[in-house]
Amino acid sequence: MQSTYKEKILKEIESIPNDRMPKLYxxxxxxxxxxxPQTKKTGNRGSLKGVWKGSQVDESLFIEAKKSLFPYExx
Numbered sequence: 149m150q151s152t153y154k155e156k157i158l159k160e161i162e163s164i165p166n167d168r169m170p171k172l173y174x175x176x177x178x179x180x181x182x183x184x185p186q187t188k189k190t191g192n193r194g195s196l197k198g199v200w201k202g203s204q205v206d207e208s209l210f211i212e213a214k215k216s217l218f219p220y221e222x223x
Contacts, residue, residue, distance in 0.1 A: 151159075164172055214221070 161172070
């Protein structure tokens with residue numbers, strides 16, 4: 149009887165020293181995540197439309213935020 153690929157892979161894994169297993173796991177995990185397409189999460193994602201409705205935003209808040217994020221820019 150001919151071995152399946154899975155059996156062949158498992159046989160190869162058995163020959164690998166235990167101290168190499170963490171590295172092998174990372175490689176296998178990356179391969180599996182690339183080869184097997186992930187299913188999209190199902191569900192209804194709600195809209196954020198109107199979440200800021202009625203909010204008052206002053207121009208000074210934008211200026212202050214910009215200064216804190218980009219202190220190297222001159223104003």
